[in-house]
Amino acid sequence: MAELQLKSVEKTYGNGYKAVHGIDLTVEEGEFMVLVGPSGCAKSTTLRMIAGLETITGGEVRIGDTVVNDLVPGKRGIAMVFQNYALYPHMKVRRNLSFGLRLKRLRKDRIERATEEVSGVLEIEALLDRLPKQLSGGQAQRVALGRALIKQPEVFLFDEPLSNLDAKLRASMRVRITDLHKRLRDEGRPATVVYVTHDQVEAMTMGDRICVMKDGHIMQIADPATLYQRPANAFVAGFIGMPEMNLNRAVLTRGDGAMLTLGTQSIALPAECAGRIHAPDGPVTLGIRPQHLDVVAPGTVGAFDATITNLEFMGHEVNLHAEAEGAGFVAVIASENFDTALARGDRVGLSPRPRNIHIFDVESGENKSLD
Amino acid sequence: MTSLSDPTPQTPVVETMPAKSPARLSPQELKLRRRARLNASIRYSLLIVVGFIMVYPLLWLIGASFKTNAEMFASPWFWPENPTIQGYIDGWTTSTPYTFATFFINSMQIVIPKVIGTAISATLVAYGFARFHFPGKRILFAILIATLLLPDVVTRIPQYLLFRELGWLDTYLPMIVPAWFAWEAFFVFMLIQFMRSIPREMEEAARVDGANTFQVLIYIVVPMLLPALVSVMLFQFMWTMNDFLGPLIYISTVEKYPISLALKLSIDATEAFNWNSILAMTVLALTPSLVVFFLAQKSFIEGISTGGTKG
Numbered sequence: 001m002a003e004l005q006l007k008s009v010e011k012t013y014g015n016g017y018k019a020v021h022g023i024d025l026t027v028e029e030g031e032f033m034v035l036v037g038p039s040g041c042a043k044s045t046t047l048r049m050i051a052g053l054e055t056i057t058g059g060e061v062r063i064g065d066t067v068v069n070d071l072v073p074g075k076r077g078i079a080m081v082f083q084n085y086a087l088y089p090h091m092k093v094r095r096n097l098s099f100g101l102r103l104k105r106l107r108k109d110r111i112e113r114a115t116e117e118v119s120g121v122l123e124i125e126a127l128l129d130r131l132p133k134q135l136s137g138g139q140a141q142r143v144a145l146g147r148a149l150i151k152q153p154e155v156f157l158f159d160e161p162l163s164n165l166d167a168k169l170r171a172s173m174r175v176r177i178t179d180l181h182k183r184l185r186d187e188g189r190p191a192t193v194v195y196v197t198h199d200q201v202e203a204m205t206m207g208d209r210i211c212v213m214k215d216g217h218i219m220q221i222a223d224p225a226t227l228y229q230r231p232a233n234a235f236v237a238g239f240i241g242m243p244e245m246n247l248n249r250a251v252l253t254r255g256d257g258a259m260l261t262l263g264t265q266s267i268a269l270p271a272e273c274a275g276r277i278h279a280p281d282g283p284v285t286l287g288i289r290p291q292h293l294d295v296v297a298p299g300t301v302g303a304f305d306a307t308i309t310n311l312e313f314m315g316h317e318v319n320l321h322a323e324a325e326g327a328g329f330v331a332v333i334a335s336e337n338f339d340t341a342l343a344r345g346d347r348v349g350l351s352p353r354p355r356n357i358h359i360f361d362v363e364s365g366e367n368k369s370l371d
Numbered sequence: 372m373t374s375l376s377d378p379t380p381q382t383p384v385v386e387t388m389p390a391k392s393p394a395r396l397s398p399q400e401l402k403l404r405r406r407a408r409l410n411a412s413i414r415y416s417l418l419i420v421v422g423f424i425m426v427y428p429l430l431w432l433i434g435a436s437f438k439t440n441a442e443m444f445a446s447p448w449f450w451p452e453n454p455t456i457q458g459y460i461d462g463w464t465t466s467t468p469y470t471f472a473t474f475f476i477n478s479m480q481i482v483i484p485k486v487i488g489t490a491i492s493a494t495l496v497a498y499g500f501a502r503f504h505f506p507g508k509r510i511l512f513a514i515l516i517a518t519l520l521l522p523d524v525v526t527r528i529p530q531y532l533l534f535r536e537l538g539w540l541d542t543y544l545p546m547i548v549p550a551w552f553a554w555e556a557f558f559v560f561m562l563i564q565f566m567r568s569i570p571r572e573m574e575e576a577a578r579v580d581g582a583n584t585f586q587v588l589i590y591i592v593v594p595m596l597l598p599a600l601v602s603v604m605l606f607q608f609m610w611t612m613n614d615f616l617g618p619l620i621y622i623s624t625v626e627k628y629p630i631s632l633a634l635k636l637s638i639d640a641t642e643a644f645n646w647n648s649i650l651a652m653t654v655l656a657l658t659p660s661l662v663v664f665f666l667a668q669k670s671f672i673e674g675i676s677t678g679g680t681k682g
Contacts, residue, residue, distance in 0.1 A: 014504075053575050074581030086572035090594040099590070100580035151580070 002064030002077070002154040003029045004050065004192055010058030011045055011216075019045050020216045022059060027155075030190025032181055034207035036197055038239070042216040044159055047196045051080050051157050063154050074103075079148035080157040084164060085140040087132035093119075093143050094128040100151050118150045121180070138169045145177070158195040162202065170202075178206050200240055204228070212236050234285055234365035237358060243290045243319060245358070248327040250286040252279055252359065260286060260357075263325025267302050273354035279361060279368035287358035287367075293331040295320060295339075296349040303349030304329075308342060322350060436651040443646050458647030462655075467625055467636065471652055474633035481543050481618070481629055482611045488551035489558055489607045490600055496553040497562035498588055502574070518556045531620060545621045546614070550607070558603045565599035566592070601670035609660045630656045 004027040011020035019042045027033040035043040048054040050061055052073035061068050068076045079100075087096050094115060095102075101111045119125045122142045132140060141161060148156055161177075162170045184191045197203055203210050204224045212219040212227065212235070219239075220232040231237035237245045251261040258274035259266045269277070298305045306324035318338045320331045329350055342348065359369040396404070427449070434449030436458050442451065463471045499505075500512055534545040553559050569592070577591045593600070615631045622628060628636065634652055638644060664671070 051575075051579060053578065072583070073575075073578045074583070078579060080576065080579045082572045082576060084570065084572055086570075086576040088573055088577070088591060088594075090597075099577070099582075103581045103586065147576075147580070 002192060003027065003062075004155050004194065005062040006046075006050070006059065007062070008059035009046070009049060009056060009061060011042070011049060011054060012057045018216065020049070023216075023218055025211060025218065025221065027192055027194060029192055030185055032178070032193045032195065032206060032208040034195045034197060034203040034210045035213060036200060036203040036210055036239075037213035037219075039198060040215075041213040043196045043198075043213050045216075046213070047080075047157055047159055047194060050076075050155070050194060051078055052076050077154035078157055079151045079153040079155075080159065081141075081144050081148050081161045083160040085132070085137075085144045087135075087140055087143055087147075089132050091131075092128070093124065093130050093132070093135070096132065096143060097128075097146050097150050100147070114150050118146045121149065122146045137165050138173065141165060141173060142176075145180075149180075152189075154192065156191050156193045158193065158197075160197055161195075163197070163199070174202060174205060200242070204240070210240075212239060230367070230370055231287075231358065232367055232370075234287060234360040234367075237287050237360070237367070241289055243330050243332065245287050245289045246293065246329045247285050247287050247360070248329070249362070250284055251282065252277070252284045253281050262286070262304055262327060265304050265325060267304065267352075269357070270354045273357055273369075276371035277359050277369045279359050283362050284368070285360040285362055285365070286352075287360055288329075288352040289356060290319065290330040290332040292353045292356035293329060294351040294353065295331050295333055295342075296351050298347040298349045300349040300351060302354075303351035306348055306350050308344050308346045308348060310344060311342065320348075322348060324350060432650055433654055436647060436654045438647055440645060440647050455647075456651075458645070458651035459655075461645055462648030462652040465633070465636070469626060471630075471633065471655065473626065474628055474630050475655075477627055478612060478629040478631075481546050482608060484543075484547045485550040485611050486604050486607045488547065489553075489555065490604050492551050492553035493555070493558040493562055493603060494588070494593065494596065494600065496559045497566055498592060500559070501563045501566035502571075502592075515556050515559060519560065527620070534621065540621060541623050541627065542621075543627075546611070546617050555607075558607070561603060562596065562599055565596060569595050598670045598673040601667045605664060605667050605671050608663055612656070612660050 004025075006023050006025040008022040008024060009020060010018070010022050012018045023046060025033075035046060037043050045054055049056050052068065052071060056069050063077055073080075087093075088099065091099065097115050097118060098111045101114060106114075115128070116125075119128055122145060124139065124142050124146060127135060127139055127143065132143070135143065141164075144161070158177075162173050165173060181191055181193060195202075195206060204227075207224060209221060209223050210227055211221045214235055220227060220236045222230075222232075227236060227240050231240065231245075234247055238247055248262065253259045253261065254274070257271065258269040258277065260269060294303075296303050304324040306322035306329060308320060308322050309328070310319075310321040312319040312321070313335075316335055318333045318335060320333055320342070322329050322331065331350060357369065358367055360367055431447075431449040434451055435443060437454045437456065438451040439453060439455055439457070442453065446452075465471055465474075496515075500508065500515075530545070534540060537544075539545050539548075573591055573595070574587050577587045582590060613631060614629075615635070618629050618632050622632065625636065630652075634649065634656060638649060
């Protein structure tokens, strides 16, 4: 296992389109790094450059001590799991698993031992003599996983491996992959993983660290908790979290204390909250997660008066959609705390919890409220 | 996708509807059912008649090969009244010093190298066009496709002169060698279309697994390409077996004649044609193509239909 390093890696296509703009990323040995972002953010391209399936047009990719820019995929010490499994359709599972080892001309008994070990770990022993077309989606993905595992690579690359599975299977595969990663770590052969997904649930639950990308730029690299609690910019804040963070234009003024003004309504910010805001007075983007917005009686101090536009009953919680001064808000209320008398058109107060308020620069989107 | 490892049998919840007995059908339903049956019988009768008309010449050919020469033109019906295999015996010995076996072997000497050469060279060229970027690819591909439209006759004379200079006249080389250089653009085009329908991930996975370009081709692409490749080989087999003009131009020694020329030979040689022996040998000449076709039928149909619809 080895560390993976990307230094100002760029990708410019033949037609001049620049997909990746000088990315710097270090994945520690044994770390589970998730690349996440909306479609078209070049996360897959980045992964494919690491794999050697796309040429690197600038910068350097290093696996361990080796610069791998000009090495063919097979010589990079990587293994990859593809979104559509990419099993070889004409080979039985056993041969699919051992294909890489057979190419290396390993001894037969060694190949057999490795195949058995891997199929044991992934519980696919019963499938060894089947063809890929005889496998279900989950089984095929496990075989694809096995094909990567058997090579004992320096770095594992996953390209949206679970997006072709149904929700239930996806959840169990998620656990299986993270379990496997922990198990390898405990057994003293930690696996360095780069995992691409567009699904933030996968990103948050699986990653040791998450790299959020947008338009070929890295927006933030951090562990899941930091990403959620201290997003570096409005993009990350909006991308991570369900439902999305409320991002609304407001005006910040500092007189006796700091005030946030939304249209004609203002709320005063407590000193400890105002202290960490280092944005200049003027328009800002106010960010507050739906979970951090309390629904109170209209007219309450420290709350914006709003009108309910929709109520979504989710079971364990209720999503309350409301509008205040033309700005849309979503608040999440636990079902047991929800006042069932509330209905569309009612007036409520929305009170942001001061310690969870984020203030972003309007232009750059940078978070100006990190202490 | 359903899990195959899950053995829980699906018990049918809804009992299948018991078929209504005719007595319980309303007159309207009865009428509809009768009309559907009538329609079907008309459809099938028509198909059977037309199918029989189309296949009749072939039936006649086979039947007539067992007739005597005298009976040959007496009746258009295909069934021989006095079946005889004399036609086969006479035909096989031929009017030349060689038996028909020689001509079969000659044909195979052209067909086998040509089919193999076509399969290999067309695959290589198609792989290049379908999977790699290189300078001038578009122009080269356009030229390749343009040769599809070029009539054969145009190149006959220059080719003949070229092969004469090489001293290849009266050998099989003029027919075989071009096939080893992906000479027939049609096959290349067919394989390219088929390859385009194969997802690239498998090849990428193989590259990650450590395969080089050639190993990817051999271990991954060719097995997936097999249906199309079978079609290519089958087409080439049949066309070469049936090729008359090529051997006619280049082969001058009777000993080297392939079947197509040998059949003509028996017509030329005698004044009163031994029709039954000619027909008997024609039946034999057809057999290899038919056998190969039926053996490869499944792959063949898969090959042409996939290449056609997904291209």
